[in-house]
Amino acid sequence: MGSSAKKKKEKKKDFQKPKLKVGKAKPKASNFTDTSFKSKAIVLQQQLAENAPDPAERFKHNLSLTSSRSDTQRRDALSYLAGQLSTNPPTNPVGTSTLLQRLLPMMSDSSGPVRGQLLKLLRHLPADEVRPHVEKIMLYIRGTMTNISQEVKDDGLNYMEWLLDVAREDVVSSAGCWVKPxxxxxxxxxxxxKVAPTTTTKSGWTSAPRTTFGAKKYGQSFPRQMLVLSKFLEMGFKPGVPTPWTPNDWFDNIGCVPRVPDPFGYLGLFKPPRDEDGEIYRNREDRQDIFQKRFMAAIEAGVDMAKKEGGTAGRAAATLDQVLKDGMGDYEQNSRLDDDGHLWAGYIM
Structure with a gap:
């Protein structure tokens, strides 16, 4: 019975209100934590300290991290660089040329987030500083477009669109940037x-045309490729802006040295260079001529096949067909004086 009375007394103790006395402190709880301490030192962030790294050094450090083996580290480094380039004024202590030299190989990176962050960074670069490097940029874009990975190919189209928006006519008028793309x-x-067609079908079309029926994963790549091609051709077939003519220009053309290579190439006095793919096609007529000779038949046949497919591919093919009509509608094939079939006609060799 004694133990039972003891338990009852302990239970009543839990519900009893403690009697506080004047001048006596309240008892502390069992889980009380003392927070009355004071700090003797203030810890500042690194960027607030006097010996913090210089912004230019931090930029160069993050630029070096773009070659890291970690995908996350490469992505974060590109994000930091993009943030510095988006400020007003932008922070770029190494220059656009050095920046492109380090970043262009990352266009074919195996990580999708890294390629996406790289595209955001490229869009912050000044257009005037990108145009002198069109030929170098096009080499990496072409390598990305023909990559074995379909995801990398799709990002290559994004890079091509970015370059067309930034450099515009400078893209199609640069060396090797018309025929090769x-x-x-x-x-x-x-x-x-086809190099030498052996059948009676329309020349320029392969025996295995590209279709997208049943393509669940990459069905949208085919229409997008046609849309980017339409944008590329539209830029190449864009008419030049006419410049006003003054009487002084006539004397300047006679007495001044031409500032462009092969200024009399339109006369056809000499045979064209052997490397037709890497030639510079400065004017619209030259681009139309080589396009008609090498690509027109293949693209027309491909557009017809895509139209029959319908859907998204059919709409993209209709856009490409309209670009062909607008760009090649006024094309007239001119015979050059250096054509072997006409130059020596009537002569006995």
Whole structure:
């Protein structure tokens, strides 16, 4: 019985109100934590200290991290660089040329977030500083467009659109930036030009055309490729802006040295260079001429096949067809004086 009375007394003790006495402190709880201490030192962030790294050094450090083996570290480094370039004024202590030299190989990076962050960074670069490097940029874009990975190919189209928006006519008028990209587009689309057709079908079309029926994962790549090709051709077929003519220009053309290579190439006095793919096609007529000779038949056949497919591919093919009509509608094939078939006609060799 004694133990039972003891338990009852302990239970009553839990519900009893403690009697507080004047001058006596309240008892502390069992889980009380003492927070009355004071700090003797203030810890500042590194950027607030006097010996913090210089912003230029931090920029160069993050630029070096773009070659890291970690995907996350490369992405974060690109994000930091993009943030510095987006400020007003932008922070770029190494210059656009050095920046492109380090970042262009990352276009074909195996990580999708890294490629996406790289595209955001490229959009912050000044257009005037990008145009002198069009030929170098196009080399990496072409390598990305013909990559074995479909995801990398799709990002290559994004890079191509960015370059067309930034450099515009400078893209199609640079050395090797007209025929070679067109060949890559033909290869990606499956519209390979035949060298020596042996059948009676329309020349320029392969025996295995590209279709997207049943393509669940990459069905949208084919229409997008045609849309980017349309944008590329639209830029190449864009008419030049006419410049006003004054009487002084006539004397300047006679007495001044031409500032462009091969200024009399339009006369056809000499044979064209052997490397037709890497030639510079400065004016619209030259681009139309080589396009008609090497790519027109293949693209027309491919557009017809895509229209029959319908859907998104059919709409993209209709856009490409309209670009062809607008760009090649006024094309007139001119015979050059250096054509072997006409130059020596009537002569006995």
């Amino acid at each position: 067109l060949k890559d587009f033909m290869s990606v689309l499956g519209w390979t030009v």
